[in-house]
Amino acid sequence: MMQQSTNILRTPKKPRFLCLHGHLSSATILEQQLKVWPESVTSKMEFVYVNGSVPLDYDDGTSVDQYFGWFDFDKVTMDQYEIIDEGIAYIEDRMIELGPFDGLLGFSEGALISASLPGLQQQGLCLKKVEKIEHVIVISGGGYPVPELTEPALPFPINIPSLHIFGETDIARRHAPELVDAYVDPLVLYHHGGHEVPKLDEEGLRIMYEFLERINAIF
Known part of the structure; x- marks a missing residue:
């Protein structure tokens, strides 16, 4: 008797992103910030949020939230490269x-970190215990220049899909193009706001959907 062949249907996997918040922020805050994007976008990706390695004290008189950063620059007796290495090692541990x-x-x-790590990884300088970073979304990156991070990361073209988002009045606007120029064929979503995760207008949605197609998101 002939054996009937069967096709196993596999559900395509959503692209998974490790999400890194800003300075004096948290995983919870970034998750709230991204809620301005419509479900037609966020449902195509999986976001995993983590807090930075450095707890930061800040009292605005109204909030009881805990805030974090990624590098402990208060360690004034340490070499700054060592501080950067510690922060990157923490991120790699979370990725594992x-x-x-x-x-x-x-x-x-x-x-800034998200834009720099693929360049460092492709040169074998970090993230040696995890798989290759295949794509990045860089929102308001460049406002906090850290030469010890960017100078070894950005001189060589980074050939992965990248989406760069920054605003007209963004404090990151001055340095954001440096991160854009580090990538091969980057997509840029420019909005009229400031240092924020913007709502997506018609043009913003078009660019976002193009990025999702480049990373083989499910439609």
Whole structure:
């Protein structure tokens, strides 16, 4: 008797992003910030939010939230490169613990890190224990220049899909193009706002959907 062949239907996997918040922020805050994007966008990706390695004290008189950063620059007796290495090692540990991940998404300080890590990784300088970063979303990146991070990361073309988002009155606007220029064929979503995760107008949605197609998101 002939054996009947069967086709196993596999559900395509959503691209998974490790999400890095800004300075003096948190995983919870970034998750709230991204809620301005419509479900037609967010449902195509999986976001995993983590707090930075450095707890920060800040009292605005109204909030009881805990805030974080990614680098402990208060360690004045340490070499700054060592501080950067510690922060990157912390991120790699989270990628091992919660991964695997396909990409990185970052806002502000987290965006600067997200844009730099693929360049460092492709040169064999970091993230040696995790899979290659395949794509990045960089939101308001460049407002917190850290030469010890960017100078070794950005001189060589980074050939992965990238989406760069920044605003007309964004404090990151001056340095954001440096991160854009580091990538091969980047997509840029420019909006009229400031240092924020913007709502997506018709043009913003068009660019976002193009990025989702480049990273093979499910439609």
